[in-house]
Amino acid sequence: MDPEPPVTFKDLGVIDSLCQACKSLKWKAPTKIQKEAIPIALKGNDIIGLAETGSGKTAAFALPILQALLDTPQRYFALILTPTRELAFQISEQFEALGAGIGVKCVVIVGGMDMMSQAIMLAKKPHIIIATPGRLVDHLENTKGFNLKALKFLVMDEADRILNMDFETEVDKILKVIPRERRTMLFSATMTKKVQKLQRASLKDPVKVEVSTKYQTVDQLQQYYIFIPVKFKDVYLVHLLNEMAGNSFMVFCSTCANTMRVALMLRNLGLGAIPLNGQMSQNKRLAALTKFKAKTRSILISTDVASRGLDIPHVDVVINLDIPTHSKDYIHRVGRTARAGRSGIAITFVTQYDVELYQRIEQLIGKKLPLYKTEEEEVMCLQERVTDAQRMARIGLKDLDDKKSGKKKRKSTALDDDLDDGTGIRKRIKYQKKNKKFKKR
Ligand SMILES: Nc1ncnc2c1ncn2[C@@H]1O[C@H](COP(=O)(O)OP(=O)(O)OP(=O)(O)O)[C@@H](O)[C@H]1O
Ligand SMILES: [Mg+2]
Numbered sequence: 001m002d003p004e005p006p007v008t009f010k011d012l013g014v015i016d017s018l019c020q021a022c023k024s025l026k027w028k029a030p031t032k033i034q035k036e037a038i039p040i041a042l043k044g045n046d047i048i049g050l051a052e053t054g055s056g057k058t059a060a061f062a063l064p065i066l067q068a069l070l071d072t073p074q075r076y077f078a079l080i081l082t083p084t085r086e087l088a089f090q091i092s093e094q095f096e097a098l099g100a101g102i103g104v105k106c107v108v109i110v111g112g113m114d115m116m117s118q119a120i121m122l123a124k125k126p127h128i129i130i131a132t133p134g135r136l137v138d139h140l141e142n143t144k145g146f147n148l149k150a151l152k153f154l155v156m157d158e159a160d161r162i163l164n165m166d167f168e169t170e171v172d173k174i175l176k177v178i179p180r181e182r183r184t185m186l187f188s189a190t191m192t193k194k195v196q197k198l199q200r201a202s203l204k205d206p207v208k209v210e211v212s213t214k215y216q217t218v219d220q221l222q223q224y225y226i227f228i229p230v231k232f233k234d235v236y237l238v239h240l241l242n243e244m245a246g247n248s249f250m251v252f253c254s255t256c257a258n259t260m261r262v263a264l265m266l267r268n269l270g271l272g273a274i275p276l277n278g279q280m281s282q283n284k285r286l287a288a289l290t291k292f293k294a295k296t297r298s299i300l301i302s303t304d305v306a307s308r309g310l311d312i313p314h315v316d317v318v319i320n321l322d323i324p325t326h327s328k329d330y331i332h333r334v335g336r337t338a339r340a341g342r343s344g345i346a347i348t349f350v351t352q353y354d355v356e357l358y359q360r361i362e363q364l365i366g367k368k369l370p371l372y373k374t375e376e377e378e379v380m381c382l383q384e385r386v387t388d389a390q391r392m393a394r395i396g397l398k399d400l401d402d403k404k405s406g407k408k409k410r411k412s413t414a415l416d417d418d419l420d421d422g423t424g425i426r427k428r429i430k431y432q433k434k435n436k437k438f439k440k441r
Pocket of ligand 2 (some may be wrong): 057157309
């Protein structure tokens with residue numbers, strides 16, 4: 001029997017100019033989630049889309065929106081909500097790439113950037129707004145002449161995160177000022193099953209499109225764990241980075257302070273590491289990501305601010321230096337590698353304190369992971385150098401902190417370039433403790 005002919009974007013009902021855009025991105029055929037979601041979205045249904053990381057969910061909502069926009073062009077046509085600023089920029093790039101031929105205008109509205117220039121961009125009447133919830137609410141409340149009363153599409157990308165408590169106030173405010181007569185799409189690799197939460201998005205007879213069964217990690221991803229005492233985390237990290245030198249790494253930490261410390265420590269060993277965390281200025285955050293994307297730096301040390309949605313195809317290895325406290329974050333973190341059919345490796349550090357959290361992760365993904373094999377003797381050869389680098393990192397952090405608080409004047413060094421803004425962390429953490437409303441990942 002002949003194999004079934006491959007399905008094309010055209011078969012799904014996508015118009016020629018958009019098919020052309022897919023072709024110019026070298027997409028030969030639609031992915032599974034695109035095959036299932038696009039025809040339903042083109043029919044006009046609301047969608048809850050669940051598919052594994054790196055499976056092309058962005059285009060699954062972007063293509064139908066662009067097609068509808070072409071039908072009835074108008075300003076403020078669609079709003080895409082995302083949990084992080086970097087992801088907002090990335091989604092905007094994808095809309096622009098797909099919509100280049102039809103002249104789509106997008107604007108990114110995220111925190112950490114100048115409100116006034118955003119207000120000017122909004123006044124230019126873009127078709128698509130990609131926003132983080134907090135800053136969008138700021139504009140809805142303070143920018144004259146801006147409202148979303150004519151909005152036709154609402155997308156929540158990483159919907160389970162957007163519908164999470166952290167964004168509750170902002171999302172409620174947004175939902176109150178957009179029309180009820182609209183189309184709504186929710187997408188994520190881990191969707192909340194809680195009906196109550198989903199009801200907040202006020203979907204109308206949504207069609208559930210679930211490509212993955214339960215919360216799956218990608219098949220081409222090789223996942224391992226390493227079981228070590230907490231005091232040896234750094235030395236094992238350095239060992240792995242040495243052993244797999246030549247690859248691109250994303251290393252996840254649980255706090256902003258740890259990303260800074262680890263980045264400095266690795267720099268002291270001559271490794272090209274760069275931190276990314278929510279305490280850095282937005283310019284520094286974008287610069288860090290740009291350097292990592294351009295392969296100027298091969299090791300990105302980040303908090304969960306980089307765990308969702310970011311699409312950096314050349315990431316080969318994800319290392320969970322600190323185990324994620326929410327097991328779902330594990331799926332997103334390791335999903336930064338092995339995207340769009342590529343292969344990748346994920347290694348999770350499990351210490352004496354992490355066993356329970358680790359078991360929860362294994363339960364969630366329904367898999368027992370193999371141990372990553374290391375020769376203890378070989379690793380421990382590095383101990384002395386790592387201890388030195390740790391000590392220098394402590395001094396470096398204190399120096400940067402002092403510089404921030406104006407205690408000490410000193411010449412800036414090359415390191416300051418990337419590390420500057422992440423200091424003063426301790427001060428800010430103290431502030432966070434005092435003021436619980438101040439939340440940042
Ligand atoms: N039909 C296609 N053929 C080939 N590549 C594609 C196709 N659709 C999307 N891609 C590419 O696949 C990569 C992953 O897509 P995308 O970022 O949309 O994944 P995702 O499902 O949103 O993942 P995550 O859950 O991590 O957010 C991107 O580089 C995108 O350009
Ligand atoms: Mg995505």
